[in-house]
Amino acid sequence: MAEKGKERMLVSRIEEGTVIDHIPDWKADTVARVLRLDRLARMQADVSVVILENVTSKLLGRKDIIKIDQWHVDEKDADILCLVFPSITVNYIDEGKVSKYQPKVPDAIEGRIKCPELLCISNAEREPVVPRFATLKRDRLLQCHYCDALLPFDSVPEHVRT
């Protein structure tokens, strides 16, 4: 409880928005990149983002937390985060009430990740192709629907579409 109190001292609670918790320590910047929070913050005047790094955690020892005021992260984006960081949890806050979302590895991902194969049709300029991937959960790989290229879960942050 003391640690929880300490965290409260750092940042006040939010009434509306998203808290992404149980991020492995010092990985909040990767989460921010996957969620494209920089763009979000630029586009939404009333959105604030707070990143807490290296906070003590019963579960992980140390962890990062991201609080986003006035913005609900899409569940599909949270699921993509889960590919890289299975430990994360997402709390949505509506008028002060918290509802938890446990991200899960999706069967397929559409539109959010670029194919690592530069010569894939999904990377072709001007072709109206939406990148699609199937998840090979046992092997922790994504497979491009078009060119079959494989992308390890851990490499997903470098291939998020901007």
Place this chain on the structure above:
Amino acid sequence: MEPSTDFVGRDVVSARDFKREQFEHVLRGVEDLEKHKGSLDGALKGRLAALLFFEPSTRTYSSFQIAAERLGMRVSGFAGPTGSSITKGETLHDTVKMFEGYGADIFVIRHSKMGAARFAAEISDTPVINAGDGSREHPTQAMVDLYAIKRAFGRIDGLKVGMLGDLRYGRTSSSLAYALSNFDVEITFIAPDALQMRPEVTQLLKQRGVDPRKERALRDVAGKLDVLYVTRIQKERIPDPTEFEKVKGMYEVNLEALKDAKPSLKVLHPLPRVDELATEVDGTNYAQYFVQAAGGLPLRMVLLNLVLGGVS
């Protein structure tokens, strides 16, 4: 549930998508056509084949063109980007939509981008045959290759197949590997590390119970093989030209390289060759590649006929 050998209206995008009985069905069709030459002539009279070759091609384009014409089809499209609207920047999407509007009954597409044929198949209700998509696949060549093997040995099961050369960027190798994974074969990939088979291909093979061996040199395995599938180093597909210079000429197949080979070995090559397959092999019993090439026309006739539901 339609029978698995039913090809009518289906796309031929990847050799991954076909099962053993479907390959065997096509090969039986080719055998029948070879026995009864002319039996498919005019079978698709009046139908329109759109051959959309965004990459230059001579042999594949010609074989599809002649096959379609022998079947009685009208042929439209282009054999390469030069002189077509592609040079003006027209997309694959728009080209497909345009020819669909012109009443194409089938698309045969070659494109430099991997997965182009799958994309075309998604945006069109008209069947699509992949005639090569970048360095990914060339499924009809794999069928031609299977037919050459079947013709040489009377079977495919039980054979030891070595695939040599540019396996990473060579689309025929990956399609043949997928096709062979439906049969009881031993596969050895012979290539320098930089040109070894792509991981997605070996992964699918393993899922299907075929665990391919990887070798760096032909000499280590030449004596054990029944089939040696030789491929060209495709320098246009190698992003780093210095990589190409390092491997160029390292994998030449000549009589010296085959000195330990079984007398029954058959050498296949999808052609054209550069310097990876010496002409001194041409006059030997090893050479199966011209027989293999000759199978391209009847095979493509049979495939077009199956997909468009012509003569049964």
